[in-house]
Amino acid sequence: MVAELPNVELDNQSSFRLVNSKFPTITLFDDVIDAEDFDTAYALQALTNPRILNQLGDLNLLPKEEIPFGINGVNYATAPFTHVNKDGSRFSDGSFGMLYLADTVETAIAETRYHQEKYFRNIKDLNYDTVDMRCLSVKFSACLCDASGVEEYHHPDDYSAARLLGASVMKRNYPGVQYSSVRNEGATCWGLMSPRYVSSAVQTQHFEFMFDGERITKVRELRIPS
Template sequence: MSASLEDLLPGRAGPIQTYRLVASAHPAISLFGDLEDLSPEDWDLAYALEAMTNPRLRDERGELVLIPQAERVYGPGSSLIMAAFAYRNPRGSRFSDGSFGVYYCAELEETAIREVAYHMGKFFGATQEAPQTFVARNIGAELEGSAYDVFALNEPWLRDDDYSACQAFARQARVQVDCLRYQSVRHPGQVAYAVFRPKALRNARHIRYVELYWDGNRFTHAANISLEL
């Protein structure tokens, strides 16, 4: 890895509208937002009590202890933000070794769709899934925070499918900044973000459902669903 933090100066990202696709496993509700009138201490107690007997709640909220209390967000839409930080991913991702959560998003809806189609395509291919429709939720949120901008860096490790160099870089960067601005690997020339802190995001909301069509070998196309019954 030839680039280092010493080569970069922290800047600002946003305020800017971003998009993120997540699998649609549950109805579009906000569990974090339900308790917005409670203090953080009371909220944590209420969550702990309910999570003991509510598997669905545990599934959406994940492991709250992974998020420092000072960095948590509450109120309408906060569940859509917090969920990304409340899970350990043992396999890791481009900018996480799996020990911390990252909210991945993009400036364009198409970029978010292409990123998800690629990664879900790898999974569907590995498990030899039959032709089907994969439904995801398109989440919009405003991003504003300190950032390292690596979009223009001509570094192969930023686009390599071996994430080890990106993960090493991110472990250092997240101590210094709220997010990284980088070039999408799956939609070249377009901007993506790796957000390290919930408080860099606000006004998260469900925009629409998106259908991605799997033909048994790859995702061939996507369609927006604007009608909810």
């Protein structure tokens, strides 16, 4: 399966990701420069901060050698791997995390809008709601499997074939997958299997998504005081 796909080499690739602003940043990762320092800082904070485990997630899911200590925004790079979505995603069945990235802010909004709208619709009797998202500008370098030309991996709602590919990529310890955006025609997305390929993840804009009971009717950029 993976062996049949071409590879694409990306160097210092620019990408974007939207994350829910209600989730606080995991500053402990940013406070240290290597795994040894992290162990010491974690032990100290665990004595005084009872929420540290919830903030960091399940550290057993991510070997410390995979954490890119010292980069800008290491907390953003690691979060998808320690706070794994148990419901899964396009290329994951929920047993492992992936860092999903988009080629432009517009693509990141389109991808996030679809999934947030689906979430809102599953809330009974919800007539109106808003959610704030922070945009991340992410740089990464990796040699990825290029699945962008394979139709079966791009079904709008059926992720079964894509998850088989993701499991194969994970088993072979490949860095990740390049694929076509299903929510923004002609755009490109990436799914990374580890945060170690990320060289920076910097917060940029904030956006507000507005849901009218049926769909997200408006996405507007928020002006956050500095």
